[in-house]
Amino acid sequence: QSVLTQSPAASGTPGQRVTMSCSGSSSNIGSNSVNWYQQLPGTAPKLLIYSNSQRPSGVPDRFSGSRSGTSASLAISGLQSEDEADYYCAAWDDSLNGLVFGTGTKVTVL
């Protein structure tokens, strides 16, 4: 049972902006950085955003992240067909003393 709650699905047409949310609590998002992972169909997850809003080398600046209080969000601007994937948020949980993932958001490009 995931500790972080994400909107199950999001969709948009090419070029649109899509946002998704990740809701947690004071023991995880409220006190630790949030990371986002992208999982393309049939592949292993990939680090997309770290430390709430930082992009690893090679990740397009179309992807942006933010955190406020006990929630975080990921936005994709200029949506492209190759962005169709599952997106997971994650944060360390001080109460559980472990890493917790979100339930995942499936992004569909219409």
Add this chain to the structure above:
Amino acid sequence: EVQLVESGGGLVQPGRSLRLSCAASGFTFDDYAMHWVRQVPGKGLEWVSGISWNSGSIGSADSVKGRFTISRDNAKNSLYLQMNSLRAEDTALYYCVKGETVVVVGATLTNWGQGTLVTVSS
């Protein structure tokens, strides 16, 4: 290039044991914490366990505590997961994952293997 190659998965009966291995290359293995993350096919991600660079700090999910043991051999650039008392709900794809720093806490997962499938069934 970072490479993580898992092995050891397969079909196992409930209550039995299995040991997963992960061969790492392309980076200085003992400079980083390592983790196991699992995923039931078609479902979400679940962190299983993490180990610091020198094995001095280990963390595990409540769902596997007392049954699974993570370990590493820095001389062999290898990560392991000993899984005992396996249950049907342990059926999943198990990923070997490299951490961002030497410690387990925080756990930014920077590189993932392709996974090895464990199926627990009679």
